[in-house]
Amino acid sequence: MNMPLAPYACDPAKSRGRRFAQAPAPTRTEYQRDRDRIVHSTAFRRLVYKTQVFLNHEGDLFRTRLTHSLEVAQLGRSVARTLGLNEDLVEAIALAHDVGHTPFGHAGQDALNDCMANFGGFEHNLQSLRVVDHLEERYPEFDGLNLTFETREGILKHCPRRQAEALERDEPGGVGRRFLDRQQPSLEAQLCNLADEIAYNAHDIDDGVRSGLLTLEQLQEVALFDQYRLQTLAEFPQLADAHQGRRLLYESIRRMLSSQVYDVIAATRAALEAARPHDVQAVRGMAPLVQFGPVMREQSRTLKAFLLQQLYRHPQVVHTTGQAQVVVQELFAAYLRCHNEMPQRYQHRILQAGGALAGHEGDAPGVAARVVADYIAGMTDRFALREHERLTGKRLLT
Numbered sequence: 001m002n003m004p005l006a007p008y009a010c011d012p013a014k015s016r017g018r019r020f021a022q023a024p025a026p027t028r029t030e031y032q033r034d035r036d037r038i039v040h041s042t043a044f045r046r047l048v049y050k051t052q053v054f055l056n057h058e059g060d061l062f063r064t065r066l067t068h069s070l071e072v073a074q075l076g077r078s079v080a081r082t083l084g085l086n087e088d089l090v091e092a093i094a095l096a097h098d099v100g101h102t103p104f105g106h107a108g109q110d111a112l113n114d115c116m117a118n119f120g121g122f123e124h125n126l127q128s129l130r131v132v133d134h135l136e137e138r139y140p141e142f143d144g145l146n147l148t149f150e151t152r153e154g155i156l157k158h159c160p161r162r163q164a165e166a167l168e169r170d171e172p173g174g175v176g177r178r179f180l181d182r183q184q185p186s187l188e189a190q191l192c193n194l195a196d197e198i199a200y201n202a203h204d205i206d207d208g209v210r211s212g213l214l215t216l217e218q219l220q221e222v223a224l225f226d227q228y229r230l231q232t233l234a235e236f237p238q239l240a241d242a243h244q245g246r247r248l249l250y251e252s253i254r255r256m257l258s259s260q261v262y263d264v265i266a267a268t269r270a271a272l273e274a275a276r277p278h279d280v281q282a283v284r285g286m287a288p289l290v291q292f293g294p295v296m297r298e299q300s301r302t303l304k305a306f307l308l309q310q311l312y313r314h315p316q317v318v319h320t321t322g323q324a325q326v327v328v329q330e331l332f333a334a335y336l337r338c339h340n341e342m343p344q345r346y347q348h349r350i351l352q353a354g355g356a357l358a359g360h361e362g363d364a365p366g367v368a369a370r371v372v373a374d375y376i377a378g379m380t381d382r383f384a385l386r387e388h389e390r391l392t393g394k395r396l397l398t
Ligand code: MG
Pocket: 068, 097, 098, 196
């Protein structure tokens, strides 16, 4: 049964609204409408062919950015329901939170950030906001998806000060503001942030073991996982059989996920009872309230450190990410050298900005670089590889 919306939840009837005013929808709340716009966007569909940790073509069973986003939405919604937060807003933020990711996961993002070093850098959270605010071309009257303030606030998880100042100039009192005022976002946004962490910690164990890069033996050093493996074995001794490894893995992960969810619910409830925010505006002025308890926070930190060392820095993962970086760097150089290699609408953006910048020659290279970065960031893994082969004649990662 649904909890009634708590006073500190985001209420769609009190939304701070959209950048371009639109009449309300007859049958949907403003956050349901945001969620639907995200599901129908091009950037969302592309998540199916974007890497989470393993490259998209390495196996059909590994998480992609799409399935990751669905898992974040599922975890987030079930916590939101229990705490009386707005499930629709949580779902909208969760489904959109990774739309700004480049192909090839963090390797792609790091490479693109290096390429953009002299032009303001590249950061995937800011890019997710750029996608929903500017890059989606679906409406006759405006660029982007014209989402509500609350969804956009949740998408912009981090923001360096310089970029926050730029956002503030463009939209005074808008989504950049909280980074200047050192405020928090809504509880729904805070929840998505933590649900993201819970989701990837669990699914990276799963994908790591199924890829053969991690073993159940190695995982015994991770207390958070091993206590549930031992608990499962105590209840189902037959799972000690080597043929039952998968069931043991899934049951241990399921228990670990549940315990993290219950921990967040208990710790956040206690924090809400202590802080008693009367509405979302009060939430924004307080310390973060959606949280793990101290023991789980430490255990989760240890698990993250383990995954970094044993999985993300595994020689096989490092080898593929090294190649992915070459693909991104060479694509960037090729498009910057020859704008005509990009589709016409990207060339057009460079020409248009060039006209507007006449007399400010210094800014023109920055505009071209940003357009190239937007084009590359939008690519799926496989499209980036095909383009790289077309432009350089080299076949990497295939
Ligand atoms: Mg994520």
